Amino acid sequence: MGYIDTKKSTKAKVTTVGNTPINVVIAPRSPSGADSESLLTTIFKSVKSLFVGMKVTIGYLVRPSTVVTQQYPENRETLKMFDRFRGQLRLIKDENNYMNCNGCNFCEIACPNGSIVITDQRNPVNEKLELERFLWRLDSCTFCNACLQACPHDALEWSDGFEAAVYDRRLLVYTLNDYAGPPVKAINRAKKKEDRVEELLATMEPRKQYGGPVPLAGRKMPGVPALETENTKDNASPKHK
């Protein structure tokens, strides 16, 4: 029942499991047999070990620079997520707010638990299938990135909104598309051919979003500085005709 000196008694040697030689380190044990220590030495080492432990903790107390706490609601303006952070799903839009997504269902198939529900419609002008509604269930999304991996049109991305707490579970089902209508590719193709562009654009119907990167966007919360970010602006209702 001696004191185990963790630094000294580490032994390294080679053993075999089966026929494979393996270098092992053997856990230190308390000295026994010939090396065993006297009772006084044991008591001295034991008491010393207590003080060594106390030295570690007091070392942190007297050095306030070791405090690593980030004060979340207060540092909200400066808090930055990593670029690849999987916060919330959103559709990539170009500068005219046209989306890349054409409603091809690949992400819906790839999604392991049905968190993405896509409904399609046929455009009356160019008679192609296009996205009618892109629903994303944040309440069941597992952030596995399978949808982004499966997307052939580079239409999805992650935003860094992690503040999504709500009082009502129903608010966690988001409509990601601002409008139902042709993707940017179809519009560009029509523009190139100069073929019924105006008509095509007129088929876009706005889709009201009730979710978004921050459900409480722009609202004031006690103790929380109001947040005005790019996300909130993105989330404003669409400007299409």
Add this chain to the structure above:
Amino acid sequence: MGLITEKFPEHIEKMPGGSFMLTRMDQVMNLARSNSLWPLTFGTSCCAIEMMMATGASRHDIARFGAEVARPSPRQADLIIIAGTIVKRMAPRLRTLYEQMAEPRYVIATGACTISGGPFIYNSYTTIRGADEIIPVDVYVPGCPPRPEGLFYGLLTLQRMIKEGETVRKPGIRKKPVFSALPPDISMKEIEEQMKAVLEKDSEVDVEKTRKGLTWPTGI
């Protein structure tokens, strides 16, 4: 309500300026409540690690909100952070834990599994699809698992609810600011219509049922 405040408001209100005092008292009491949320040490799976990250890790430190006093006994806890999947076998225990807690008690559901069943919605024979089928949930924090900051945001959301919430005059009746989270040009009716279309497949999450209140899933 507690020992003192049971008969309190009736006597106060008769006094001159009593209603002003009561309002002030509400503010002070709710402030105290919202800043002293002692969580129950309850976690079932992955979200519990991130919850420990929030409560335990020095980087995030839930102690700043006065909520690091994690109580192992439900009698002394104010807040239950459901972290992780709830399965059929656990559901009655969760219910018991909730019933053992003293009023006022609050519930935060973190993570996809707790809110809706998450990755285990389909083809699972045990997973409860949403902890709100077992106990009433005040705040939902989505994520799988949510970041500690996300959990703090949920805590702040809960604090806001508490501060607007219960009054001394009507103990036990809590105002829940649900609709304040909606953007101005959208009505709840529109949401419900859209939701129904989506959730038709998922018969367990019935919008009508959720509104009426607590229901027990079949088979428990």
Add this chain to the structure above:
Amino acid sequence: MTEKSPQDNKHPEKPAQQPSTPESSAPKPTPPPAPAKPEEQVEKPPQPPELTLKVCAAISECKPYSAASDCPTVEVIPENLVKVLTALRDNQDFAFSMLMDHTAVDRIEDGKFELVYRLYSLTTLSMLLVSTKIPRDKPIIPTVSHLWDIAEWQEREVYDLFGVLYDNHPDLRRVFLEDDWVGFPLRKDYKDDFMLTLDIDSLRE
């Protein structure tokens, strides 16, 4: 459609591998199958690995596994199971001292449960699969919990999820589910009103 398709070989990075890839512990790979139809693989009967032949030679009750497996596998009939496993554990040539895993597969098309015992030897570091088949309507098999302590719990799990009954088991009860649960969920014909299914296949066409 298999992964090992010709376009994979076009990658310039596709290197001549060092010997220490994951396959080093695996049995020697057969030549890459033709990419088009997986049925072609089945047509080639794989040569039983060396260990299988050795075991079959030493213990007469075993015979090589008939279906495809990536691990040395022997097949026994349920009556000989305890005898074979005891022999495998106690035979100094093999010394399968660990029961790594035990589980069942529901072969509903044959009307059988296939029970799989995965043995691991700490002296030869080799792995052996012992497979036995029992009828689905009378799923009774003798226990091996007296050979390995862990078998008691593994068998309990299999009972819980498949309803395989273990004769002479010291304490056969459910592990994961409540004692009054009806049915055995991992059986293919398990029905549960609570369970939802996601009809993804209809989207895949």
Add this chain to the structure above:
Amino acid sequence: MLENLLTHSAFEILTLSDRAAQALAENPWEAAGYTLLALGGTGAFLSLLGMALIYVERKVAAHFQCRLGPMRVGWHGMLQSIADALKLLQKEDIIPEKADKLLFFLAPVFSIIATVLALIIIPMSPSLQVVDLNIGVIFISAVGGFGVLGILLAGWSSNNKWSLLGAMRAGAQFISYEISVTLSLLVITLLAGSLQLSEIVQSQQDGWWIWRGHIVGVVAFFVFIISSTAELNRPPFDLPEAESELTGGFHTEYSGLRFSFFFLAEFINMFIASALGATLFFGGWMPFHIGGFETFNSIMDLIPPGLWFAGKTAFIVFLMMWVRWTFPRLRVDQLMRLEWKFLLPVGFINLFAAATIVLTKLYFFPGQ
């Protein structure tokens, strides 16, 4: 007045009860005032002290662990304890259906009464002591035993196996460690020659017992600190409420206000143990004196005795917190072994050594 302060004769003991008795002879109204002052003062002191200690504990713990602790209620979370107290007042009060209701109700009351009783004889400064009993040391031991009764009752009446286990642990632990505490108290009693706390303080005019009593004093101090930590159920001896073993121990079933009584009593008891340690070993409110160095002593006297007392108590409180946030918990049998096989023999030997020292007057400054 000032010259009075600069000499030792300034330290006249004037307890609140004495003042009340004096006043009763002269003016009964004044006596009533003193009684009220003593009662109300003790109550207010109790809760304020408890809350302050809880706040300090949380902050100190946080900084031991590289974090900040309460930050959002008041400046650096100063009002955190008040928020907690207000919340606990509002909590629903649950009495389990199968509990022994009378005992369940009485247990926290016993706990807090024991604490108040122990608090009143602590000499905080020459003029701030409620009662000065001539058997002070014994009184403290006796009242401490009363406190553990509350814990035992709580565990028994809750009708919960974990609570009962915790209570039994608490009982065994308290009875064992009480011996060691008493033995180390007896050492000082021997050295000082009195059981009265104010006299023990006065006897340290020429130096505190921790260094006047050299080896004996130091050993007694360490025995006292270890065993009083164990009596207080604080980590590393918090077996009765070991979170990871017994969920909450004896107070598992308590909620709201009743739980806060236990919570408060625990922290006040910590203060009492520290104050007792300060009184016995560090001279209580007595400034740091070295026998014979009158100039030095009079400089030391410039600091008011109340501050001396507060500083010494704070030091021991900090020591206990430091230990708490560093060490893991012992096992039940190890706890008992530590007491019966180690601390008890050491305590006895130390007591005999103390007796020898008193007889041979081997301590420092014996003559004065």
Add this chain to the structure above:
Amino acid sequence: MAVKISTLEERISVPAEGDNPLNTQEYFINMGPQHPATHGVLRLMLKLDGETVREVIPVLGYIHRGIEKIGEHQTYRQFVHLTDRCDYLSAMMNNWAVSLMVEKAMQTQLNDRIEYIRTIMAELERIQSHMLWWGVLGMDLGAFTPFLYGFRDREMITDIFEETIGCRLTMNYIQPGGLMDDIHPNFVKRVKDVIAYAKPKIDEYEELLSGNVIIQERLRNVGTITAEQATSLGVTGPVLRASGVALDLRRVAPYGAYGQVDFEVAVGSVGDCWDRYWVRVEEIRQSFRIIEQLIDNIPAGKTMLSKPAKKIILPEGSHYAQLETARGILGIYAVSDGKSENPVRIHMRSPNYHNVWSVDAMTRNARIGDLVANISSLDIVVPDIDR
């Protein structure tokens, strides 16, 4: 043959002990599912005689989600994300096990870049898992501060994960045929920073906890299982190695880049809690060694060899792959019919399920405090037991 089926109630109904009034009565007490020491939702029925534990009956199923059933309805790519939720502290190794199984079955040759990154990530995961365990062990034994220190240092590693992958805990990073993303440009620098930071911290851990005499007394000669018992109980990982069997798949059957690195396997000699404790602390050091050897020479190459849109259909037959997670050997057993994307049967040989049962053998006739130390030293993750 009539097979007797018992229930939990029958199991815990003890007949009253004889007529001798001196006999103390043994009683059952329920520990969990909500109990601070049971790491989530493990429930233990303890047969107690005073403070002495006579028998421990683990009762499982409080987080049984039927992952194996769900897996029968999912593709292999989708199943990877479910394994994250089993042993979430070695999520990356779980992903790797599925990927390894698929790659073995498809005979996919991976390039060195993928293998190196996988190995580094797995070792980082092992370190963070052991750091968390170290903290939790401290907390279970009553020292709260190590918990905070362990989490503080673990946070540095989750930062690395978050930068490269975007998630902190359930990552879904290692995919069949490669990796989800390439590593972030800052990755190498950040890993080096963490190694430089964390190495001295391990010594501090030793000072604070390992060297502390109370910890040594709490752990030494507590919960001893011999090598024979351990093999019969089927325990793997640090628990088995603490009993003196140096079975480490990274060494005896190297996968990934483990064949190219030099490291030592930590083993114990007695098989008590102290050995298990020390083996894990030493494994943190060895993992640092492995990372240091690999981090500077990650070769160039592609990080995804198969197109995500491509279907994975395994050849008919049974497939198995196993690897060493932070808790022991994880095996993935899949039976494919050769026609569909979904497996006919997928089974996880979970290390925790095999480890947890040894708690009974360890704790017979010990104290409740020892039970807590035993559970803690087993380092169980309950969702992986129940699956």
